[in-house]
Amino acid sequence: QVQLVESGGRVVQAGGSLRLSCAASGRTASIAGMGWFRQAPGKEREYVAGINWTGGSTYYAESVKGRFTISRDNAKNTGYLQMNNLKPEDTAVYYCSVRSGILYAYWGQGTQVTVSS
Numbered sequence: 001q002v003q004l005v006e007s008g009g010r011v012v013q014a015g016g017s018l019r020l021s022c023a024a025s026g027r028t029a030s031i032a033g034m035g036w037f038r039q040a041p042g043k044e045r046e047y048v049a050g051i052n053w054t055g056g057s058t059y060y061a062e063s064v065k066g067r068f069t070i071s072r073d074n075a076k077n078t079g080y081l082q083m084n085n086l087k088p089e090d091t092a093v094y095y096c097s098v099r100s101g102i103l104y105a106y107w108g109q110g111t112q113v114t115v116s117s
Contacts, residue, residue, distance in 0.1 A: 002026045002106040006096050009111030012086055016115070020081040022096030022108060030100045034072060034079040037104075038092035038113075045095070049081060053098075064090075086115045 008020040024031060035050040049070040050059040058070050069082040079096060091114050097104035 002028060002031065002098055004096050004098065004106055004108035006094065006108040006111040009094060009113045011114045011116060014086060014088055014115055014117050016086050017082070017084045018086065018113060020083070020094055020111060022079040024077040024079070024098060028077045031098045032101065033099050035097050035099070035104055036070060036081045037095045037097060039095070040092040048094070051079065088115045088117045091115050
């Protein structure tokens with residue numbers, strides 16, 4: 001089992017920046033990758049970004065490319081999502097998740113990001 005705790009969400013004005021953190025505990029040696037997802041009211045949860053835990057390769061949804069940066073600190077078992085130039089449409093609950101293989105199996109409780117116009 002892996003436990004995940006997100007933090008860093010808050011209300012920010014459009015054009016502003018936020019950094020979300022996701023601290024992992026438990027069987028962290030099993031982590032192969034971490035992803036960030038988000039869910040806006042009335043919408044499906046969507047993939048935002050992902051990172052391979054060892055090699056560090058990163059992947060982004062088109063909607064956030066060039067604005068968001070995913071990173072990780074293996075020593076701290078923590079992942080980050082740096083979000084710049086935030087837009088009102090980025091408003092959502094942001095979740096981190098980790099995978100041991102292909103599927104994301106463990107999820108955090110989510111952190112609310114609200115971007116005001």
